[in-house]
Amino acid sequence: xxxxxxxxxxxxxxxxxxxxxxxxxxxxxxxxxxxxxxxxxxxxxxxxxxxxxxxxxxxxxxxxxxxxxxxxxxxxxxxxxxxxxxxxxxxxxxxxxxxxxxxxxxxxxxxxxxxxxxxxxxxxxxxxxxxxxxxxxxxxxxxxxxxxxxxxxxxxxxxxxxxxxxxxxxxxxxxxxxxxxxxxxxxxxxxxxxxxxxxxxxxxxxxxxxxxxxxxxxxxxxxxxxxxxxxxxxxxxxxxxxxxxxxxxxxxxxxxxxxxxxxxxxxxxxxxxxxxxxxxxxxxxxxxxxxxxxxxxxxxxxxxxx
Amino acid sequence: xxxxxxxxxxxxxxxxxxxxxxxxxxxxxxxxxxxxxxxxxxxxxxxxxxxxxxxxxxxxxxxxxxxxxxxxxxxxxxxxxxxxxxxxxxxxxxxxxxxxxxxxxxxxxxxxxxxxxxxxxxxxxxxxxxxxxxxxxxxxxxxxxxxxxxxxxxxx
Numbered sequence: 001x002x003x004x005x006x007x008x009x010x011x012x013x014x015x016x017x018x019x020x021x022x023x024x025x026x027x028x029x030x031x032x033x034x035x036x037x038x039x040x041x042x043x044x045x046x047x048x049x050x051x052x053x054x055x056x057x058x059x060x061x062x063x064x065x066x067x068x069x070x071x072x073x074x075x076x077x078x079x080x081x082x083x084x085x086x087x088x089x090x091x092x093x094x095x096x097x098x099x100x101x102x103x104x105x106x107x108x109x110x111x112x113x114x115x116x117x118x119x120x121x122x123x124x125x126x127x128x129x130x131x132x133x134x135x136x137x138x139x140x141x142x143x144x145x146x147x148x149x150x151x152x153x154x155x156x157x158x159x160x161x162x163x164x165x166x167x168x169x170x171x172x173x174x175x176x177x178x179x180x181x182x183x184x185x186x187x188x189x190x191x192x193x194x195x196x197x198x199x200x201x202x203x204x205x206x207x208x209x210x211x212x213x214x215x216x217x218x219x220x221x222x223x224x225x226x227x228x229x230x231x232x233x234x235x236x237x238x239x240x241x242x243x244x245x246x247x248x249x250x251x252x253x254x255x256x257x258x259x260x261x262x263x264x265x266x267x268x269x270x271x272x273x274x275x276x277x278x279x280x281x282x283x284x285x286x287x288x289x290x291x292x293x294x295x296x297x298x299x300x301x302x303x304x305x306x
Numbered sequence: 307x308x309x310x311x312x313x314x315x316x317x318x319x320x321x322x323x324x325x326x327x328x329x330x331x332x333x334x335x336x337x338x339x340x341x342x343x344x345x346x347x348x349x350x351x352x353x354x355x356x357x358x359x360x361x362x363x364x365x366x367x368x369x370x371x372x373x374x375x376x377x378x379x380x381x382x383x384x385x386x387x388x389x390x391x392x393x394x395x396x397x398x399x400x401x402x403x404x405x406x407x408x409x410x411x412x413x414x415x416x417x418x419x420x421x422x423x424x425x426x427x428x429x430x431x432x433x434x435x436x437x438x439x440x441x442x443x444x445x446x447x448x449x450x451x452x453x454x455x456x457x458x459x460x461x462x
Binding site: 246 | 340393396397418
């Protein structure tokens, strides 16, 4: 009995299994690519490009839009309103009345009634520091919310702001927006101007050019809020960097950045602002000028005695 | 026509993602270098035996160990590769200038004096090594700063 059982068992072979590697068969790669392609085509035909407003039988947002009324000014206002809600409404309010401590009102604001270039400068370049709106003082910081928007989007949103909530300041055409953008960017110094400047002056231009002031404040004096940052919930001022860094240390810090900002309360969301790494963005000469500028900021006669 | 445009968009998207991931990785590596350096320091001893130091320096050690542990482990400065007075002066000022550091200039000076004193004793070899690499003027200036701290606290 036991002999019979034994004979049924597979006999151990001399040549055991061995590990080896083989190339992924080409047909698997081709099949995967084909499936990916078919999947993409299927989504293109059926997904409405994942637009939350598109349901069968409609297949695209464009198709839906084609059913909307098409008068020029009205559609610009509709589009502008949509852009406004995405980029401006959170702080300035859907009613354009602004929010205390966050943003001044746009309804009835004398800044909205100004020329188009002055108005366009605000979303394009941001706005920092004291400003008076309808007789009230505001001292806040607004990022260049519109810098990434197209002329079409910006002209629509400015039209919306100038023609809503009782404002009657007239529409902004795409061409006017284009001209305003050109006028604003034309303010940057020319290479000839730059060559005449001292390194410190050039460094200040660099500080403005890359928007350092958005977080570190005008003239790098700090004060911009960064909730839950260990640094007293604000982005640090830079006026004392000459105390704490050599120029080389400072330059390498700017190039490296600091992605993870230490938090005050570990159970709360991380601070919204962090120091981007500028190594791939800023040129060597600009970096050197920037360091000279930042070193020049240290208040005179401020000596700690060590 | 639409299909092709969107499919191209999809591929461009994937390419952009790959590129972003690559860049992020490069950044991570830069961060990783600093992090590895800090980790190495933090693995070392977390206290200094100050029993043989002068009383004033012992007091300053107290300031050092209370103030600096608000934000990081004490083992980081204890085991780091700073030893020269200028290095400590910069490092202490960099920390005290952070908003909310709670280190005033008097505390900052005490911490600087402690670290300079401690480096001249506990990190003597590293300090001598660094001094030897300076120009003669820099070396004289650094030695004067170390002497200033020793004169202030020794035999008192």
